[in-house]
Amino acid sequence: xxxxxxIPWQRYALIAExxxxxEGKCPQFGKTVLQKMVYLLQEVFHIDCGYDFDIYAYGPxxxxxxxxxxxxxxxxxxxxHPVVSMTGGYEISPGGQAAALIExxxxxxxxxxxxxxxxxxxxxxxxxxxxxxxxxxxxxxxxRDSQKQGKLLSADDIVEIVKQIKPKxxxxxxxxxxxxxxAKKYLEPVA
Amino acid sequence: xxxxxxxYEIRDPIxxxxxxxxxxxxxxxxxxxxxxxxxxxxGLTDMVYPGAMHTRFEHSLGVMHVAxxxxxxxxxxxxxxxxxxxxxxxxxxxxxxxxxxLSCLLHDVGHAPFSHAAEGLMDKDPATNxxxxxxxxxxxxxxxxxxxxxxxxxxxxxxxxxxxxxxxFLNGRLALGRVLLWRSLVSGQLDxxxxxxxxxxxxxxxxxxxxYDLNRLLVTLTxxxxxxxxxxxxxxxxxxxHAAEALILARYFMFTQVYFQHTRRAYDxxxxxxxxxxxxxxxxGGDLINxxxxxxxTSRENMEQYLKWDDWRVLGMIHHGLASxxxxxxxxRQHHRRVFETPEVPNTSDLEFAEQVFAGxxxxxxxxxxxxxxxxxxxxxxxxxxxxxxxxxxxxxxxSRLSTVVSGLKAVSRTRVYVAIxxxxxxxxxxxxxxxxxxxxx
Numbered sequence: 138x139x140x141x142x143x144i145p146w147q148r149y150a151l152i153a154e155x156x157x158x159x160e161g162k163c164p165q166f167g168k169t170v171l172q173k174m175v176y177l178l179q180e181v182f183h184i185d186c187g188y189d190f191d192i193y194a195y196g197p198x199x200x201x202x203x204x205x206x207x208x209x210x211x212x213x214x215x216x217x218h219p220v221v222s223m224t225g226g227y228e229i230s231p232g233g234q235a236a237a238l239i240e241x242x243x244x245x246x247x248x249x250x251x252x253x254x255x256x257x258x259x260x261x262x263x264x265x266x267x268x269x270x271x272x273x274x275x276x277x278x279x280x281r282d283s284q285k286q287g288k289l290l291s292a293d294d295i296v297e298i299v300k301q302i303k304p305k306x307x308x309x310x311x312x313x314x315x316x317x318x319x320a321k322k323y324l325e326p327v328a
Numbered sequence: 329x330x331x332x333x334x335x336y337e338i339r340d341p342i343x344x345x346x347x348x349x350x351x352x353x354x355x356x357x358x359x360x361x362x363x364x365x366x367x368x369x370x371g372l373t374d375m376v377y378p379g380a381m382h383t384r385f386e387h388s389l390g391v392m393h394v395a396x397x398x399x400x401x402x403x404x405x406x407x408x409x410x411x412x413x414x415x416x417x418x419x420x421x422x423x424x425x426x427x428x429x430l431s432c433l434l435h436d437v438g439h440a441p442f443s444h445a446a447e448g449l450m451d452k453d454p455a456t457n458x459x460x461x462x463x464x465x466x467x468x469x470x471x472x473x474x475x476x477x478x479x480x481x482x483x484x485x486x487x488x489x490x491x492x493x494x495x496x497f498l499n500g501r502l503a504l505g506r507v508l509l510w511r512s513l514v515s516g517q518l519d520x521x522x523x524x525x526x527x528x529x530x531x532x533x534x535x536x537x538x539x540y541d542l543n544r545l546l547v548t549l550t551x552x553x554x555x556x557x558x559x560x561x562x563x564x565x566x567x568x569x570h571a572a573e574a575l576i577l578a579r580y581f582m583f584t585q586v587y588f589q590h591t592r593r594a595y596d597x598x599x600x601x602x603x604x605x606x607x608x609x610x611x612x613g614g615d616l617i618n619x620x621x622x623x624x625x626t627s628r629e630n631m632e633q634y635l636k637w638d639d640w641r642v643l644g645m646i647h648h649g650l651a652s653x654x655x656x657x658x659x660x661r662q663h664h665r666r667v668f669e670t671p672e673v674p675n676t677s678d679l680e681f682a683e684q685v686f687a688g689x690x691x692x693x694x695x696x697x698x699x700x701x702x703x704x705x706x707x708x709x710x711x712x713x714x715x716x717x718x719x720x721x722x723x724x725x726x727x728s729r730l731s732t733v734v735s736g737l738k739a740v741s742r743t744r745v746y747v748a749i750x751x752x753x754x755x756x757x758x759x760x761x762x763x764x765x766x767x768x769x770x
Contacts, residue, residue, distance in 0.1 A: 140693050142686040142743070144679050168710075169556055189458055192500045193516065194509040195559035203710075204700060204739035211738060212676045219729055226556045226726075238676065271557045279502050285455045286501075301505030304415050305558040 148187055148205050150242020151175070153214040153235045154255065160230055162263045167226040168217075171206065172198055173270035177262060180277055181323045182254035190278075194302055196271040197278050214238035226267065261321065272306055272314050275299055280324055292319070333483055338389060342527050346393045351483040352433060356389075358477050360437050360469050364388055366638040370529060370586075371442035372595040375661065377533040377586065384436045384443065387528055394542070395432040395513045395520035399425055401549045402562070409551065414506060414560055423487050428510050430478065430489065431497040435514050435521065437474075438465025440622060440634075441642045445596040446603050448701075451624040460625055463515075467495035468625030469635065509551075509560055517711050518549070518562045518575075526578050529586065537581035540574035552714045552724045563712035563724060572711045573731050580737055583706035584672070593697045594663040594746060602651035602658060603642055609650065664694045664746040667755040672699075673738045681766055682743055688762050692751045697744045706740040 155174055159166040176197045178184045190197040206229070209215050213234035220228050245251060262270060279298050283290045290298075296311045303311075318324040336353050337345040348356065355361060364385040373380035403410065403421055410416040416424075439462050440446035450460045470478070475491040478484070496503050500511055513520050523542060530538030548568025554561050564572045586592070604620045611619065622637065623630035646655040657663060668685045670678045686693060699706070711727040728735040747755040 140695055142683060142696055142745075144683060144743075167556070191515070192502060192508070193512060195554065195557055195561055201700060204741060207739035208673060208741045211673045234676065241676070267556045268558055271559065282502050298502055298505060301415075302502065302508055303559060304413070304506070305553065 145187060145205070146238075146241040147245030148242075149209050149212070149214070150239050150246055151178075151186060151255075152202075152206055152209045152229075153231065153238045154242075154246055155259075156215045156229050157231045157235055157239070158255065158259045159263055162259060164264070164266050165220060165226065166229050167220065167267060168203065168206065168229070169226065169267040170265075170270055171229060172196075172202055173267070173274045174258060174262065175199075175202055176274050177270075177277070178254060178258050180274075180281060182258060184251055184254045192275075192278050192282070196275045209238065212238055269314075272299070272303065272311065273318060275303060276311070276315055276318060277324065292316070340386065340390060340393070341531055342390055342524065343393050346389045348389075349483060351481040352392075352429070354481060355430070355433065355474070355477055358474060360473050360635060361385075361388070361434070363635055363638055364437065364439070366640045367436075367439050367441065367443060368639055369443060369525070369532075371445040372599050372658070373533070373586070373592050375595045375663075376589055376592045377535070379532050379534045380529070382528065382532040384439055387524060388433055388436050390524035390528060391435060391514065391520045392429050392433040394523045396425070396429055397546050398513055398518075398520055398523075398549055398562075399428050399510065401546055402551050405549075406551050413553070414509070416506065423489070424507055424510055426487050427489055427493060427497060427507065428513060431494050432514050432520055434470050434474070434494060435466055435498055436462070437469045438462045438467070438625065440465075441603060441637050441639050442596075442599050445599050446622075448600055449603060449607065449621050451621040453624070463498050463500075465622075465625045465631070465634065467498040468631050470498065471495040472628040472631045473635075512562045516562065518545075518564070522579065523575075526575075526582055529582065530578075533586060535582075535586065537585050538578045540578045541571045544568055544571035545575060550714055550717060552712065552722065554712065555724055561712050561724075563714045564727075565717045566713055566715050566730075569713060569727065569730055572713070572727050573733055576711070576727070576734050576737065580706055580740075583702075583740060588699055588702050588706075588740070588742070590666040590669070590697075590744060591663060593702070593744070594666070595658070597695050597697070597746070598654045598657050598663060599642075601654035602646055603637075605652040605654065606642065606645050606650065662749050665749055665752040666744050667747050667752060668759050669744040670742055672740045672742050674741060674743070679743075681762075682745075684766070685759055685762055686745060688758050689745065689747065689755055692747045692755045692758070694746050694748050694751075697746065699740045699742045 155171065156166065163170060175186055175188060176190050179186055179188060188199045188201055190199045210217050213232045215235065216230050216232045218228050220226050239246060276295055276299055279295050280290060292315050295315050296308055299311050300308060315324065333350050336348045338348065340346045365383055367384045369382045369384055369387050370380045410421065440449065447462055452458065453460050471491050478489065478491045478494065497511060502508065526538035527542065530536060545568055548565040548571065550563050550565050551560055552563045607620055622634050625631060645651055646658055649655065670682050713725050713727050713730055715723045715725060
């Protein structure tokens, strides 16, 4: 079998691209938002970015993305600043080397379906706070997880499961998010 | 009501005595668990560190022990919070404690021979097109083969814990509902798995890199809401900041000095290739083996076949010369040699040079190893820290915001290139010339 080196330029470039596109659009493009955006890109828009997400009480998460983010910061393609506010966390913004790194991953980013998916992702989810994205990505994880087990959940079932995992959200908040995702056809099929 | 009855103590080099009840002792005595005595914790790490002969058996007991201490500590400090903010009940917490103990005890029963090394030989899940992980095999072993010993023990009468629940816990299934919170005790930044293996591996190998103050960490462990997401997370009270720093540094040193040590990684490669060969041969013999991969964890029959593979079987086959060229390499300690590596945290120019080296070495390259494909990674650590606990103005922040030591540590993303031992000098010369050319261009 031929050995390959496979530097994942496309993953690194994606982080820089999202930082660039979300600048001025996301209320706080931080580490949590990055996790949820890439999760949505893979699950909802079916773009294989090469990440393997697992579920926790704080929603879908992959440590590989944090590892890649560190490297991308080290290349100078993004900057990461601590945020002094009630929410805390970090803010990721494009760095001086963003364009150069994006160019390295241009074969991936310029594919028609990838480009369109990123545009739609940022348009439809870019204005959310981390908390809102976490709720939506968890709802999608719940629905996909059940689907994999051959079980079709109703909207009520989804609300009930998500409420158990995220008790700080009200039933109305969860239901509104379910309905919104259903209306956009990101939550199909639902019983 | 807490499970009582007769208790048993097992002497442990890290934690002193580990206590088991009769139910847990029966589970430990089950053949699926006893197999862990024949799965070494660190594969063939003894080729570099001769003391690394410990097994998943003692580690699994250790994880159960530490997770229980973590659980008890959190409940002791935050029972009100758990009940009022997260809707847990006292009875539910008591049952969760038992579920956590059993899940931690069984979390590694699905490991392949030589532990993580052979994880790359696990079959692909057609639903995700990604390889199954050892956790999926652990869950399947529990669900398909351990139902009786789990569900029908008299001490389970009050709890009615099912094998499927434990499997869901290990797989991270959402059917668990609020119990999912406790999964962070076996898989997360502050989990009992890491807490145990860092200390245990250090002890057996004879290094001090993995040591940290577990007791301090335990008494400062708590739970809080992340203000960014309003999700419950495991955290450390501010009094434990330096213990948390020590844990992160222990992980960093153990990763760079032991788990990702360059010769040790070569032996992971050779052991995987040897097992791959043995799997193909076994298939030829008519076993239920799927090409170069272990059978998928999807049926009782597959799991019975899979669990027949352990270190003893593989080492015996290697010893009898059945594992082809890589088996011979293992027998004669003639491992492939590292001829190039990037910095731990490479920049764009480092990665571009790696591509040049790889192209320049061409057919001499035997394999490429990446930190990201290593089973124990060193990724960014952001342990939540609870400031001013119990003072009415609690605030959750991140360790990396408080500790300049931790904020300066970046995830390790090193890539290495290896060649066969007979090609070492030729390859090193080519790398030297390429490096000179690069420096001349600069």
